[in-house]
Amino acid sequence: MKRAPGAKRAEDRRPFAVWIGAGNRLGILAANRAAEAAGIHRGQSLADARALYPALITAPADNAADARALERLAAWCRRFSPWTAPVRAERDGTPAQEAGIWLETTGCAHLVGGEEALTAAIAGAMTRAGFTSRVGLAGTPGAAYALARFGGNGAGLGAIARPGREAEALAPLPIAALRLEAGILQGLDGLGLRRIGDLYPLIQGPKRATLARRFPAILLERIDAALGRRFEPLGLGRERPRFAARLTLPEPTRGTIVIARACERLVGELAALLARDGLGARRFVFTAFGAAGQSRRVVIGTARAMAAAAPLMRLFAFELEKIDPRLGIDGFSLEAFATAPLSPRQGRFERPPSITPPGPAGDDPGADLAPLIDSLHSRLGRKRVGRMVLRPNHLPERAQAWTRAEAGDPHLLPARALPPTRPVRLLPRPAPIDAMAEVADGPPAWFRWRGVRHGVAKAAGPERIALDWWTLPGWQANPLGPAQPPGLGAAIRDYYRVETTAGARFWIYRAGPHRPDAPPSWFLHGVFP
Amino acid sequence: MTPMPPAGDARSETIARLRTEIARIEAAGATGGPGTTAPGPVTFGIAAIDGHLPGGGLAPGAVHEIIAGDDGMAATGLALALAARLFAMAGRRSWFWCGQGLPLYGPGLAAFGFDAGAGLMTRGGSDREVLWAMEEGLACGAFAAVFGEVKTFAPHAGRRLALAARDSGGTAFVLRGRGAEGAPSVAATRWRVRSVPLAPGALPGATDSPADSPPDSQSADGEGYAWRLDLLRGGGAMPRSWRVLWRPGRAAPPFPAACEDWPQDHGCEDQTGAPPGALSLAPPLSGGTVPQGERILQREAGPRRETG
Incomplete structure (x- = not known):
């Protein structure tokens, strides 16, 4: 799961190994083919490896990075199956160094032309992406795991267990393929049990109880699960899409147009699938798979279940820009989640035609706004549409x-x-202005706003608006005594509609009534046309 | 060699025939599509302006550009007033406002006959987003009028909007800030509007007692808003200026009550240069009447350009 630092694909031929601190020694965790050809192998100490091949490029293992890379690769494997997950060491009992990916391929093989074609496609894609892989396919996870690691001829294709023939396929494999701890393996080895087939006589009849007594329960659990006698959940940790469509390109593309076209095609297919069942979905996930093992996802959420292709495509239109075509994309999938029966058309936005007569042209009073609102939400964000x-x-x-x-x-x-004496635009909060009134409690003769001095030619008002004094600071509601408002003066605004000498019209107010001891404060609150 | 007069006749005939053909195609293209009847133009309700515009008013299903001539909100007012006329004529009142500037104020819109509940709004964003939202709004066909405030309005974006407007039959009003006159535009009409003082004695803003009857004389504005309206471009119409007065009224359509040509001898500069604090000034209400042809010639010779 690691490339040599800074190495390009062509340079991978240079011997490269990853080491890990194990106990008091540094050991080789993984080596590439060139290193293996030089005699370096897993488990060797780093000192031995360097003695064998002094020019060996080495790097310390980074488990967290490996786990992340495996997650990414698992996501990328969704091009073959909608349900994939990395093999988790802590849960699946596999050694931490064993990287692997589960793929639930039920119902997927026929899409590519059978199980052989599917394993070949997976192995081929992995190789093209620069990974060494082995593929096993079986009716149970345990058998698939064993076949992938120990089955086949070692050429990378792995092995396929025919349906119901897992026992036969597993019989020649070593017992280590069952994901068992070293202690159990040693115990079995001491009894001369080395192949999985050796265990078959022991797991039925009276001998089963003996085996159960002498070894931890996990042994029987594993073998039963591998043979399909016991259900083993994979825990793929992902909601299963109800509908999905996928598309594979013969060769990687770097064109944005191709991405858009692929999305269009998949949206059309999925829309047809949904429409057939009278369903819509509220979440759509479009994934583009890069040839080199990356994938990019685009998620679309809608306000209500949708199935129509055209509005979906509009929603996808901006999001597709986020997919970098330089990945070299050769596969796409589109999945639908949160499906629900399609609701009938939403209510009208326009008034019913009985109130307003229908217009002469293109008037669709029932025009559905939901697609527009979805589209606005997805591009502008929910807060900016209202x-x-x-x-x-x-x-x-x-x-x-x-x-x-x-x-x-x-x-x-x-x-x-409403009184029609209101401006067409209101400042979010009143702006303080410098103003000078000729008469103490009259409109100002001039005022200054945003650095511009406006002479007031005409004024209408005042219109006195009292604030909710009980909301003002300093006023505490007293449930026992009579309500005693604080100084009402702070809660009064005297609004004037003024016209400047240039003709502009504003809505300004003086806060509080005129007081001889303090100059009044003026605010501009709105603008008239 | 063919003699010239017959050739000229044939040519002019051909040109005339092509002109009618083009007019027919354009008229067909301006409607909402095949099968729909052509809606009438959005009129100002002022014979002088409607008569000056080709088609008798603003074409519906088109993009109209309104440029602010000052820092006030006259452009907003004009757009609202025109849309109110449109609503009354089309029988629809749904609107879509893509705003970037100061927030609209619903109670003020109500005076223009706008129904706050029939509007959808977006706020903030870039010019690109606003233009995109306008286009989506037009394309969905649910709105009679779509407004957008943008700083730049590229011809490319304008053409897209125009196509969306034509196909859906919705009318778009693009509001632009000061000084946008120089930029090219593909809007069907282009206006510049600024607030101008009302007649002496008139009070700014609308009053609760609407003027149902037309004003008794042109010199008394009553109460309302006065604007100077410059037609910068209008599908073949000559640039021209008017002073219009918008007055609220119960009688639909609510716009406008009075209009007169902007006199040549009063420029806006005169008023901006008026001494501050002057409580009265002589508004250009009684300019001498100039014969129309002469006015057009004067406009052609030297169109007035406002500074700043």
């Missing part, structure tokens, strides 16, 4: 609120209920 709700609050900044785009018809206030 609708406006008017509220019955006299405070200007609380008279409207922002709500989610997919919210149902908000409670509407009749437009006439």
Whole structure:
């Protein structure tokens, strides 16, 4: 699982080995073919290896990096099966150095033309990606594990156990193939039991009890599981897609167009599958598999179950840009999760036609907004798409609120209920301005906003708006005594609509009533057209 | 050699025939597609402006560009007022606002006849995102009017928008900031609008008592908003300027109540240069009437350009 540091593929021919500290010695954990040809093998001490081949390139083992690489490779293997997971040492009882990947290939082999073709395809792709691999295929995980590591002729293709013939396929393999601890193996070896086939007479009839008594339970569990007498969960740790479509290219592509076309095709296939069952899905995962063992995923979530190809493709359109075509992509898959029956069309956005007459052209009052909202969400983010709700609050900044785009018809206030003396744009928060009033409690004669001095030519007002004094700081609700508001002066705004000498119109206010001892503070709150 | 007059006749005939052909194709292309009846133009309701525009108003299913002539919100007001006319004519009131600037204020929109509940909005983002969102909004066909605030409006993006608008029948209003006049544009019409002072005695903003009756005289604006409207480009129409007054009213359509040509002898510069603090000024309400042909010639000779 490691390439020589900085080495390109062509340089892999130079002997390279990874070492690991085991006890008080440094031992070789893995060596490449060139190193093996030089006589370096696993388990050798690092000093011996260097004595054999002084120019050996070495690197310390990095278990965490290996685990990550294995995870990535397992994800990449989803091109063959939707269900893959790395072999986990701690759970599967395998030595930590044994890298492996589980693939649940039930129902997958016929897609590529049979089990032989599938194993050949996996081994071929692994080789092209630069990995040495062995593939075993069987009806049980245990048998597949054993066949991959010990079966076959060693040429990398591994072995395939015919359905129901696992016992026959496993019989010649060493017992170590059953993922057992060294202690158990030694015990069996002491009894002269070396092949899995040697155990077959011992696991049935009265001898089974003897075996169970003399060895830990794991031995019988493993062999029963390998032979299919006991279920062994793989724990693939991944939700199983309900529908999936995949596509393999004859040779790697580096073109973004190809990615888009492949996605389009898969979306079309999946949409047809979903439509056949009257289902939609709310999550779609598109994966592009690079020839060199990487994969890139693009996930699309939708507000409601979808099955139509065109809107899905629109959602994918931006996300596909995130896939780097330089990976050299030669396979794609599209999976659908969270399937649900397709709901009938969403409610109308427009008023029912009985209220507003249908328009003359292209008026579809029931036009479905959900695809648009999904599309906006996916590109702009949920927070930036919304609708406006008017509220019955006299405070200007609380008279409207922002709500989610997919919210149902908000409670509407009749437009006439609001005074039409409001600006078309409201500052998020009132901006303090310098202002000078000619009359103490009148509108200003001029004011300065954003560094520009505006002379006030006309003013209408004031319109006095009192704040909710009970929300002001310093006021504590006293449930026992009578409510005594704090100085009401702080809670009053006198709004003026002013027109500057240039013609611009603003909505400004003076906070609090005029007081002789302190200059009033002025704010600009909105802009009129 | 063929004698010239017959050739010229044949040529002019051919050109005339091709012109009618093109007009027919363009008219067909402007509708929402085959099978739909061509919707009427979005009129201002002002004979002077509608008569000046080819087609009698703004074409629906097209992109219209409105450039701010000042730092105020006159462009927003004009877009809202035109959309309100559009709603009244199309019988639809759904709108989609892709904003980058100050947030819209629903209670203020209500005065324009906008239904807050019929609107979908996006806020923030880049020009690219805004234009994309507008295009999506047009393409989905659910909106009568789509608005977008952008700083730059490339011809490429404009053409995409125009196609989406044409195919869906929705009308797009692209709002642009100051000084965008110089950039090329593919919008069907291009306007520049700025707030101008109301007549003396008129108060800014709308009042609760709407003026159902038209103003008794052109010199009294009543209450509302006054704008100077410059047509910069309009499908073959000559550039021209007007002073328009928007007044709220119960009677639909709500826009506008008064309009007059912008007089030649009053430039906007005069007013920006007015002494600050002056409580009264002479608004260009009573400019001398200039014959129309002469006005156009003057415009051609030297179109006024505002500075800054």
